[in-house]
Amino acid sequence: MTTPSPAAGEPVVDSVLAADHALTDEEFGGLCDLLGRSPTWTELGIASALYSEHCSYKSSKIHLRRFPTRSRRVVHGPGENAGVVDVGHGWVAAFKMESHNHPSFIEPYQGAATGVGGILRDVFTMGARPIACLDSLRFGEIDGEGGARMRHLVDGVVRGIGDYGNCVGIPTVGGETGFHRSYNGNILVNAFALGVCREDRIFTATASGAGNPILYAGSRTGRDGIHGATMASEAFDSESEAKRPTVQVGDPFTEKVLLEASLEAMRSGVVLGVQDMGAAGLTSSCFEMAARGGAGVDLDLDLVPLREASLTPYEIMLSESQERMVFVTQRGQEKAVVEILSRWGLEASRIGRVTDSGRARLTFRGRTVADMPVEPLVDGAPVYDRPAAPPADLHQRQQVVACEPPEDPLRALKELLGTPELGDKTWIHRQYDSTVRSNTIVGPGSDAAVLRLKGTPSALALTSDVNPSYCWLDPRMGGRQAVAEAVRNLATVGAEPVGMTNCLNFGSPENPGIAWQLRECIEGMAEACRAFDVPVISGNVSLYNETEGEAVHPTPTVAIVGVIDRLRDVGTEGDLHLVLGCGFWRPADRVVLLGSDTGEYGGSAYQRLLHGVEAGRPPAVDLEAEAALHRLLRQSRRAGWLSGCHDLADGGLLVAMAECAIARGLGMRAAVDCGPLSLFSEGQARAIVTLPASRTEDLLAAAETHGVPAREIGEVGGDRLVLDFDGGAVDSAVDDLRRVWAEALPRAVG
Amino acid sequence: MARVLVYPRAEVLDPQGRAIEDALGRIGFDGVRRIRAGKSFEVALEAEDERQATEAVDRMCRQLLANPIVEDYTVEWVSE
Amino acid sequence: MARVLVYPRAEVLDPQGRAIEDALGRIGFDGVRRIRAGKSFEVALEAEDERQATEAVDRMCRQLLANPIVEDYTVEWVSE
């Protein structure tokens, strides 16, 4: 062990400097004990990054343990760059979701773009070829004068996601977009990527075998995003501006060649481990790789390719320049990898080697600048059980406010369809290539996207969901609901859920009310995961989403992937995309409503968007009723009975029927025996399906077996949506509804 | 007429410039030391006086033509 | 250092210039008569003499930096 010496010009580290690096006195004390001395400046930077919330999960770890993470399909659970599940026929899927909230608020285009870049690298470092992305976006108010800045953010984020994914050639096949004033000061940009690979081709980010070389590949290192991980672990305040690091600029072309070259290198047989450089750059990639392999690393920082010669060791270790990877290869065989990389026009340099010291030793210009034990810094980062208590105003939030029935349900429907929240999202997703790679059977605009898996008879389905209002009113129920809705969306296309990833977006965990929300949301999600048998295989936590003390609504975004085992059971080749994409395409088909209304309005779109009220209890999620509905839907799909299916979610029954009618430009006539208010209830575990008359008996019998209430309510046909209810009727040309719905978002983003 | 030149800030990555540099190298230009790729705008405008014109163009740059977080801009006045 | 300015040719409709004109109008700049939106490149290069340098930059423009069907270019020399 060498004792590193401070370089000329570097400050001597003390507890004040440590506090500037967001280390508490205890954390700093622990670090000194671990090293047996004071850390150098470079070591302090490294430790603060590894101890940051973003890298260490110190505030969320104890809660995350509540998630179920195993099933017979799980190949790699949380802890790798992306989780991996077996999807059958010799194939596995790797997927994960990541937030890029803070950078996107500062510079929407580059922030969102580099968010997509980061998540794609997480997937292909596993050896999987990315085949699809989703994006889950939350913005603040975009209307009127005050919305100008927000409209700029919407525009930048959407262009950033599009330009990056389009250039790399990965389709964005779905996502969600919400607007709420709680995001005025902190928008959320959550990007999800899914890749597939043969089951025997999976790689992990492990450094092993003393003496094996460590190669650096991709872009050169610059001053971008130094301390991004730490910044993502702090709330915004008036000083954030000053601390702002150089913005990371995405280079999707380099990402694309890095993707191709990495996959080719991994096929070459000489690569042992691969890791991308994400948050905390070279620091986290080297420490984490070494920790996984129980090894150490020696790095010569003079060999790291730099964009500017003046970078210090501290900056080199903490830079978050994009599109960079490290490879560990068999000793003596690195040439093969270098050749592949250079054929793709990429620079590669050998920057160090694996050791069996269990330490990270960094040298720069002939001096040792850091010498730290790996394992205790990575796995031994502090874990906090932060005080948690229901927010003081919870009781007030949950006060039930009576909901007035609409005087004119058709007008209420049109008002809802005309909000950016429920309106058509085509303005967004037509900026995303959704068909490249030619797998997309159902793209954006449906409950779940469906991709065929070439070379197999099966398909993958994917969706992302969360309802932040529900979570704000009752985090446990909101957490359950997010999972339930995602699984339900998959069930509408007949897909069996195989794994979940998530992105937990919350305010500061140092606030007990928020710590409580985090714990409760996770608990609710975990309950639902267990009920539906969905393992959590990866995820990401984004805390400190607050500005001047205003936190975002709790937003635990959930993305779930499902498998449709045999597509040909569900429909014929020629109609699959219609049948699975909401459907409703055959006149005279019967319409059946599944599930029963519970008359719940807390946090509903009706209450929120039409009456400006957000109060009461969100709809209760009866896990058994949900599971029964999911089983029924999957069985009906597998039996090929359905010509269409859509679950009831935001807005309730009437909105769901309108969405179906709009989707195919076909009307329907139906009758229900309830009052006008129930048309807008968001009671859970419900869906509407269409099917040929000859199949209704089969469906109703199956529903009875599963214990799902089912009623035939009408028939497809014509060009009007007609719904009779107790004491009145809604009757509108489908085209009128379509127009209101289609114009909502383009008008709002102006 | 104002001529506005907008370039990526010096410390920010300039993927375009890099790609063009490489492309020029591939097609046989070897003397190229560096390329910066940016945007240029010619703005013809009516203004009461020079001060007002300068001020207006500057505001345009900040609000629309350049993104101060990643870009620097310069304004020159040229005859039409 | 050479500065290359590339603009859409006058007779070619320039969607970007148009969009910027519209946007400026919307946010209240009324004195703007016309905007042309183009690209600019700063090329730092080594060459034996001025003639050779000029010749090289001109060739770069024709071969890569500009598309003569839709774009015009001009080259200026500025000090670094």
Next chain:
Amino acid sequence: MKCGIVVFPGSNCDHDVYHVLNHVLGQETTFLWHQETSLEGCELVVLPGGFSYGDYLRAGSMAAHSPIMAAVRRHAEVGGRVLGICNGFQMLLETGLLPGAMRRNRDLRFLSVDVHLRVERDDLVYCSNYRCGDVLRMPIAHAEGNYVDTEEALDELERRGQVVFRYADASGQLEPGANLNGSERAIAGICNAGGNVLGLMPHPERCAEEMLGNRDGLGLLAGAVAAADGRVGALAAAGG
């Protein structure tokens, strides 16, 4: 027919074209690396979609200087088939194998939607499965597909019948609203004077299978590999 798909750094649709030519149409198909100088005896050369070199200057401009393009040019000059799709079309313009240029889309945004195309030529081998006036539905996905040339050049193009596809509405009418990217004369695809080089912005390879809900594009790729006398053998063989 032996088919070659050129892979440039940044090509994204190379695998998709391969899939259709090889797995759907049963043709011998190989990838050709952009730095090669030989076409390895391929009779059909496809320049696929994507973002070659990131399209960081003008779309297709850097790829147009790749070593393989000299061979592609010679192939085209002796009447060999060259099909450029999207980014490949842009490269054909940049190399001058086809006339004209691309601007950014009219509204300056990337456009990923299904469009309708009206077939303007049915005497080309590529169109041997279509008739003039047929309306095809195909996805587009591009940011620079706004075709332009001088008025005289456009007139010349029309006079020689080199416009192969135009953006139209579902009934085949040339509506301004159907020409989303703003192309002059609603041009979506053109050929050279000999009819052996074809470039188009829409993606036939993404709509060549029933399962994806649309096989309007299969006819084009089947035509591209059909025998020289224009026999429509390939599509029939594929069960079409």
